[in-house]
Amino acid sequence: MAQNPMPRSVTLSRALAPLLAVLSIASQAFGQAQTQSDDIETLLKSAPTVFLDCSSCDTEYIKTEINFVNYVRDRKEAQIHLLVTTQSTGGGGTEFTLTFIGQLAFAGDDHVFRYVSNNTDTQDETRKGLVRVMKIGLLAYAGKTPIANRISISMSGTGKVSTNEVRDRWNYWVFSMSGSGYFSGEQSQRYYSLYGSLSANRVTPGWKIRTTFSANKNMDRFSYEGDTIKSSSSSKNLNTLIVKSVTGHWSIGSWLTASSSTYSNIKLSISPAPAVEYDLFPYEESTRRQLRFLYKAGLYAFRYQEETIFEKTSEHLWGQTGSVTLDLKEKWGEVSATLEGFHYFNDFTKNHIRAYSNLSIRLVKGLRLNFYGSFSRVHDQLSLVKGEATLEEVLLRRRQLATSYNYYGSIGLSYTFGSIYSNVVNPRFGGY
Structure with a gap:
């Protein structure tokens, strides 16, 4: 006896049952994920x-x-x-000072953290270390908001921290060497430049010792209508600075400089100069603010390559320098400015006054003023070569020329408006 066929609706329901179950589970999972996403967005x-x-x-x-x-x-x-803010360390690294300034709901809740990168750290290692310290500082604020419920904290490494005193077999001395070359050319001209330097530095809270030697050589060659024109310049510089910390505001020290320069007609220049400095603000606040007053006096011994306009081939003079420097890094921007004056004791008319500044200020919301520049009154060009300079020396800047002033500068304004938020990072198509 033949069986009655199962109703088609029942057969279809049985066939669709597994699919409906999967869709139901997926729908629930999607709903939970959507709820979690909405929850995170609400917390953010x-x-x-x-x-x-x-x-x-x-x-x-x-x-x-x-x-x-x-x-x-x-x-x-x-x-x-x-x-x-940043400043260089004695080992050639960088000290980052992170100042967390509380505003609005966190007004008065300020914190300061520091992170030091080594001179051997890669860019990735430096930014990872900086981000780690930033997270620590920001958690103090995020912990007071609902977003704290979604933040987890972990510690890397399980070993015990050594309590033994670190022994430095180099006794804080750091040595470095560098060299570089640049060259360019085309059918009618060639140019190359070589540079090298050696340095030895030792920086501790009580002492600062820096010594650097550098050498540079530039060469141009031009071909024009069958003629070949060659021009070159070279310079060498040795700079040594020794500073002793006296108090939180006072320091004493000494410079020793030696140099030679074909451009400046200097065969050999040597100048030892003791100095004293006072900072109106404590040195420990140097990453945020400084107002330094510096005075130095010393011997200036010159041996010239060619006879000068004063009919000298060598001379020994005494002179003094005074300067004041202001460095500020505040919420409204940054300012760095220096005013310096110098003269020789034997002739006060042989002097110079220099002023240079670099500032970036937020004038109003979204509007920023950027400026840097320098201006000098020059009356101490003792090494100028007697006689007229050639056209090649003037055009290629191979010889220092007489002047009573020099300056440079740049000024700009930028204005940004629109959404105040800038969370999103989209790396597509590079930086465009």
Whole structure:
């Protein structure tokens, strides 16, 4: 007896049952993921806002690695102004000072951290170390917001920390050598430049010793209508500085410089000069602010390559220098300015006054002023060669010429407006 066929609707329901189960599970998983995504987005809206004030930082890397805060373009919109300043260490590395300045809801909640990179560190190692310290500083603020519920903390390494005193077999001495060459050319002209340097430095809290020797040579060759014109210049410089820390504001020290220069008509110049310096602010605040007053006096001994306009082939003079330098790195921008004056004791009319400055200031929201420049009044060109300079020496700048002043400068304005947030990093098509 034949069996009645199963109703088609029942057969279809049985066939679709596994597919419907999979879709139901996927729907639930997607709903949970969507809920988690929405939850994270909601938490991020309450996360601290940060204005990253660091001209030398890899900002895209920082934004990618530290994603539990919101980055804003204007400092006044930020709850945290993260100011990063740098200065060189005695070993040739870099000390980063990270100043976390609380604003708005975190006003008055300020912190300072430091990170030191070695001169042998790669760029990736440096930025990873800097990000690690940034995370530590920002957690103090993120921990006070709901985003803290989604942040996990871990410690790398399980070994015990050694309590033995570190012994430095180099006794803080750091030596370095460098050399470089540049060349270019075409059918009618060639140019090359060679440079090399040696240095020995030792920096401790009590003493600072820096010695550098460098040499440079430039060569031009031109071919024009069958003639060949060659021109060259060279220079050598030895600079030694020894400084003793006296107090938190005072230092004493001495310079020793020796040099030669075909451009300046100097066969040999030697100048030892003791010095004293006072900083209005404590030296420990040097990464944020300095107002230094420096005075030095010493001997200036010259031996010239050719007779000078004063009919001298050598001379020994005494002179003195005074300078004041202001360095500020604040929330509103950076200012660096120096005013220097010098004269010889035997003739006060042989002198120079120099002023140079570099500043970057945020005038109003989104508007920034950038300026750098220098101006000098020059009355101490004792080494000028007697006689007229050739056209080649003038055009190729192979010989120093008489002048009563020199200057250079640059000024610019930039204005940015629109969304205050700058969290997103998109590396597609490179930097375009």
